[in-house]
Amino acid sequence: MNLPEFSTARLLVAGDTMLDRYWFGPATRISPEAPVPIVRIQQYEERAGGAGNVALNLARLGCSVTLVGYRGRDEAGDALSDLLERSGVRCRLEQLPHHPTITKLRIISQHQQLIRLDFEEPLMPEEPSGLLDRFAADLADADAVVLSDYAKGTLSQIEALIAQALAAGKPVLVDPKGSDFSRYRHATALTPNLSEFEAVAGRSDDEAGFCAKAAALLQELDLEVLLVTRGEAGMTLFERGRPPLHLRAHAKEVFDVTGAGDTVLSVLAAARAAGQSWADATRLANLAAGIVVGKLGTATISVDELGTAIEGPRAEHHGVVGLDELLRLVAAAKARGERIVATNGCFDILHPGHVSYLRQARALGDRLIVLVNSDASVRRLKGEERPVNGLDHRMDMLAALECVDWVSFFDDDTPREAICRILPDVLVKGGDYRDVGAVAGHDCVLAHGGTVQLLDYVEGFSTSGLIAAIREGT
Secondary structure (H helix, E strand, O other), rough: OOOOOOHHHEEEEEEOOEEEEEHHHEEEEEEEOOOEEEOOOEEEEEEEEEEHHHHHHHHHOOOOEEEEEEEEEEHOOOOOHHHHHHEEEEEEEEOOOOOOEEEEEEEEEEEEEEEEEEEOOOOOOOOOOHHHHHHHHHOOOEEEEEEEOOOOOOOOOOOOHHHHHOOOOOOOOEEEOOHHHHHHHHOEOOOEEEEHHHHHHHOOOOOHHHHHHHHHEEEEOOOOOEEEOHHHHHHHEEEOOOOEEEOOOOOOOOOOOOOOOHHHHHHHHHHOOOOOOOHHHHHHHHHHHHHHHOOOOOOOOHHHHHHHHHHOOOOOOOOOOHHHHHHHHHHHHOOOOOOOOEEEEEEOOOOHHHHHHHHHHHOOOOOOEEEEEEEHHHHHOOOOOOOOOOHHHHHHHHOOOOOEEEEEEEEEOOHHHHHHHOOEEEEEEOOOOOOHHOOHHHHHHHOOOOEEEEEEOOOOOHHHHHHHHHHHHH
């Protein structure tokens, strides 16, 4: 399996757009007003949902993307349009003055979603023909069309959109919603999940029954392709004139399935538009699904992540690495579903307190990264007489520990820039730290769904104490 040239693909996306908002913070006590947790909000994040997420996935793969749909004439709509356009999506979103932008607000604490608040009304524009006109105007420049239906009203005329695209010779891929699949008749490809498929075709007692129902639906709707995503069971591709293709799921750990269908649809469409067969495009989409369900909330994937997933597990370099190589290794580990832990420090004189602390940190995940202050950074923090051991020696000692996977260094006073590029699942600090907010890089980690853990060193050990004892001859 090879990666296609996604940059050659031009996609026209139409569907229900929405803004996903995430508020992150710790929940350390219960409200005196009601038996509910109090969350102290520390971070905010906004992402595009629905058809917007499909468009973002395509843009991140390097495709040329135009998005047609609706938004409200409000602050949320401005935020959504700005987010999409900054990511390279050409927005053709009509502003509806009497409808709010569909917004979903999620409150997250320690990787757990506590509540979701939805702000929405059915999208009922006064002149629905406007969307058909905008769609038709951009159709000629597209290699393929993607229709993302979330049953919010944007695709109320989906039959006309499919007819327009087919008349122009463009393949149409649809992510369906609801129990009336007749609306999608003559589309090129349909990508329901298992529950959506069963709501239309009925449940099956065995695999043979499932395949028979899928073949019948393929024929009834006059589709070229039917791709049914089946959660932990993977996905199955039914292509006219070919036997079914069953693919097992690739996710090592499922963290959040939000938007996974968007990713499958995006990668399938992008790969197909870039010239791959339906079978190869489905294999790529399956790999992409395995990556994205390991992320928090509505998420996208990159070409690098797909490339790493294609390569699969391989012998890796452990020990001292540069930051660029470290980022590649981390991307490969995340693509395999591994949990990344990171910490930092001077580690001037390695002592039992350090070793105990690093072992505790490693136990929190599958990989441990140690970021070490450069010699200049140590001098700025500790004074001209430090470090006692130079950077190379300090990194070599840390790399020799069995609990440490990768060691790299930073030259700033704090490792925040490196942490924000690495985005570990768990950021660990110890010693005198008692407040998560004081940990460099905590904001980036929390904003991307990670956690910050504060650990204690072994009592009686500190580098400064050891140096003082040596000087005093005790």
